[in-house]
Amino acid sequence: MELKTTLEELSKREKELEQLNGWFDVALNNMARGLSMFDSDQRLIVCNNAYREIYELPDALTKRGTSLADLARYYVKMETGKDGPEELASQRAWIDRHLEEIGHGKTFSHIQNLKNGRIVLVTNKPLTTGGWVDVQEDISERRKAEQQISWLAHHDPLTEIANRTHFGEALDRALQNLRPTTGFALHWIDLDRFKQINDTLGHAAGDALLQSVAKRLLASVRESDVVARLGGDEFVVLQAGVEEWNTAEELAQRLLRSMNEPHFVLGQRVVIGASIGIALAPQHGRSAEDLLKAADLALYRTKRKGRNDFAFFEWIEQTSNKSSLDVDLSRAVDDGQLELLYQPIVDFKSA
Structure with missing residues (x-):
């Protein structure tokens, strides 16, 4: 009887956990911003649909365990067409700088200008476990609006x-x-x-x-x-x-x-x-x-x-x-700023 009750409780908890995971997936993949999470070994834990869509990532690169190095290599190759030894060394240096920044334990941001015209604000939040969370916000329209306002002002x-x-x-x-x-x-x-x-x-x-x-x-x-x-x-x-x-x-x-x-x-x-x-x-x-x-x-x-x-x-x-x-008078004439007014004369005795 106790074993049956335990199995029923486990089954119930599994269903609740499955439902909770389903809700998590729905919430994650309906975010307007991209999100990705990496562990201390620089490997992907989870990402959402907006993240995939911003960087036009294939399914193979959005699976759990994908290395940051592989993602960086794909991104650079798509943006620049470069994939030689020098470029890989440059990517490695960028990853080292990124990890050093993560090690400071403070949130930081940078701007990415993508080849497709998108402008993405990437905010990095370090985790106590040594990993980090990235949030990608497409600010293209905001930047265009700011540029338009600045242009109109001048x-x-x-x-x-x-x-x-x-x-x-x-x-x-x-x-x-x-x-x-x-x-x-x-x-x-x-x-x-x-x-x-x-x-x-x-x-x-x-x-x-x-x-x-x-x-x-x-x-x-x-x-x-x-x-x-x-x-x-x-x-x-x-x-x-x-x-x-x-x-x-x-x-x-x-x-x-x-x-x-x-x-x-x-x-x-x-x-x-x-x-x-x-x-x-x-x-x-x-x-x-x-x-x-x-x-x-x-x-x-x-x-x-x-x-x-x-x-x-x-x-x-x-x-x-x-x-x-x-x-001054010449400008006033040209701009039609002069006006002729007549002063009425009134005789109060005969009024």
Whole structure:
């Protein structure tokens, strides 16, 4: 009777254990993250489906007892196609470093960039038995989102060139790296007749024109230069490595020729021009504020001359309050910021 009871209890416990193992398998293989566990001899104890899928492992390499060396060799061969003696020695060295890190008893992580485009965050948790647990998290989408956010923070979404923030950072770096013999130039560019085209052909055509302008500006400068859209139809070029006035003058002429070529937007042939104001560093200032003000005043000089041209900043303008007021009023007219208001006159006796 006692033997029968014992056998029944053992059978019941076996069923409970089998059920528990089944639940464990379901939980393990439905994890969103990959998981693998290794013993102190660097041999696989268990792994889940996500781990197999991330590294595209064959069933033979996911069985209990598979060595870390075999897994590393398969992974490297799949990623690089290399499987020679030098590569095996490199893998052995990596495993030794990995085990040394495990021996410290602290959790640590590293990033893997897979050939298939996946970015995997691997977190290693040492075990008291000498082995460890790996958790693999696919962070590809997160990284893409972070990169997109960073890109949007520094680029104009319409033209895909640098925005005001990016330009400001580039200008600060250029000022920090300023040398007595080598400076840089700021070309402040304002499109001529853009508002007319935008009003007559519509905003879609205006946007297409801005995109065309951005491409031409990029094609006219060197890789070391920065092209940015400040807003509206205003652009700026930070020209690096300018030692002489004629270097900036040559670029300004090249920019004007590029702008004067007809643009084809939404099936329409469009001809515009550009006005450019140029400030040089360090001749015209050693701060961002001074250089931008100088470029803005130089741009106003160009517009006074009749537009579709360029002008350098002249020191006399910086000391002229009238000139600064003229610039402000001119911009206010261009941007439609002035409004005429009538003051009613009321006679209270007859009211």
